[in-house]
Amino acid sequence: MAAGNGKPLGIIAGGGTAPLLVADAAIRAGRPVFVVGIGGEANPDIAAYPHEVLKWGQIGRMQSLFAKHRVTEIVLIGNIRVRPDFSKFKLDLGAIRIMPKVLGMLANGDNDLLSGVVKLLGELGYTVVGAHEIAPELVASVGLLGRRAPDKAAGTDIDKAMSAARAIGVIDAGQAAVVINGRVAALEAAEGTDQMLDRVARLREAGRLKWSGRAGILAKCAKPQQDLRVDMPTIGPKTVKAAAEIGLAGIAVEAGRVMIVERPEVIALADRSDVFIVGVAGNQGTRG
Amino acid sequence: MAAGNGKPLGIIAGGGTAPLLVADAAIRAGRPVFVVGIGGEANPDIAAYPHEVLKWGQIGRMQSLFAKHRVTEIVLIGNIRVRPDFSKFKLDLGAIRIMPKVLGMLANGDNDLLSGVVKLLGELGYTVVGAHEIAPELVASVGLLGRRAPDKAAGTDIDKAMSAARAIGVIDAGQAAVVINGRVAALEAAEGTDQMLDRVARLREAGRLKWSGRAGILAKCAKPQQDLRVDMPTIGPKTVKAAAEIGLAGIAVEAGRVMIVERPEVIALADRSDVFIVGVAGNQGTRG
Secondary structure (H helix, E strand, O other): OOOOOOOOEEEEEOEOOHHHHHHHHHHHOOOOEEEEEEOOOOOHHHHHOOEEEEOOOOHHHHHHHHHHOOOOEEEEEOEOOOOOOHHHOOOOHHHHHHHHHHHHHHHOOOOOHHHHHHHHHHHOOOEEOOHHHHOHHHEOOOEEOOOOOOOHHHHHHHHHHHHHHHHHHHOOOOOEEEEEOOEEEEEOOOOHHHHHHHHHHHHHHOOOOOOOOOOOEEEEOOOOOOOOOOOOOEEOHHHHHHHHHHOOOEEEEEOOOOEEOOHHHHHHHHHHOOOEEEEEOOOOOOOO | OOOOOOOOEEEEEOEOOHHHHHHHHHHHOOOOEEEEEEOOOOOHHHHHOOEEEEOOOOHHHHHHHHHHOOOOEEEEEOEOOOOOOHHHOOOOHHHHHHHHHHHHHHHOOOOOHHHHHHHHHHHOOOEEOOHHHHOHHHEOOOEEOOOOOOOHHHHHHHHHHHHHHHHHHHOOOOOEEEEEOOEEEEEOOOOHHHHHHHHHHHHHHOOOOOOOOOOOEEEEOOOOOOOOOOOOOEEOHHHHHHHHHHOOOEEEEEOOOOEEOOHHHHHHHHHHOOOEEEEEOOOOOOOO
16 A cells, blocks of 8 residues: 555546545655646645646646656546646657657557546556556445345345446447346446437436336446556436436445545435445446 | 147247247147237238237137137237237236236236246146247257358357357356457446447447458347246347448357247348358257
């Protein structure tokens, strides 16, 4: 584990409150932090920590800031709402210097942005650590997250939905599945969890999925091969809202491998809408 | 196998040409046939065989017709466009007589229409056989169905798509998967194959799935537990049209366990739109 060793921690921060939680947890563990906020994304509250806001492509500036603060370990955390448009990058000298490596990576067909960024930071001499290694409270643990608990019928759906979510992870397709009264209603692939939930809503509206009262489970798991340091599955207020609107009974997440974004809001929403959230022990080893 | 034993064969016929193909195959094998056409669904060409058109619920009439023609073995085959509305059934005496059994089945939570019908026909003393046991030519065999053949890149996608389709069958979720250049783009569950293909089209339009030229595979398999006598997965002209419009390279089906509906039209469409169709040997035992 990387926490508690007194080493400075660099935080590359997208939006939301997760970067702040990571900074607080690091400071609690006696580590100085330096936050590089991503322009247009980072929460203004990073101002409470040593920080600077940079634009995409200011890699040389990032390197000199991290060097100045003796940062060699980095966490990447927070939402990115606007996918960066590489053609509009303002490349500084540091960025231009690593361009041959970037082009080499692209030529090798490495088209997964996140794993590319991790590799690149590695090439620049940084170690990327997972936000959950610094702030384990970001991640679901085993047990209930709100007031409501699953009944016995929901328990059967939880097992089946978790199995389904794991099965599609094994084939590298997706992270989430919906099971309603024993029937697999939806499996996630390229469309993502939000659109999958939207599909379940429309199937119910069209009368192709029928149930009464609250029933059914959204399950979410990490894929076995997922790099949890930078690409952990998440649920957040939007997920809970969607589950409640569809009429699902609850949400099951793989404990230790799924991040709860905006946890207080998630819990408040779940309690208010009578949706339960439960962390279930996975059979996957943890990583990182 | 049920073919060639000279026993009369009853055919309960929905729409399309498949019931006619089954009747022809039975006659070729020396079996008399009697066709019960489902009103509003059956192809008028069943008039070429001993037949009668019945409404849903005329179970007593069906029984006396089958008794008169000494039918004890039945095939259920053909499209049902309009799902029967049980509340509008004209129940004849035979239907009323079996109502206690129907109600018992419903009370037991047996809400799968087809397996219910099979069970009911069994209770009435009939043996239900698969259309593919009478007319094996309805089913995909190993190899190419049209002119176009997969190239090497498509071969990799075929393997991955077939694995994905099998994996979701094992969890009883669905029959079909789409893999494009190594990535699982979509997995079928309650929405069905047509809506899943529609989703892939929309993800491509939205720029969330990108590829150039024709690429990607729709794979379709039977679930391990599927009752192939009455519920065989199918592909038909609509499937080929959708695959062509999306820009997929081809369609892979599990040989021996997927029915090709309207085969001549399927092949003509595939050839015209440069989509290949290939039957791939499954690792599932055949059933029935």
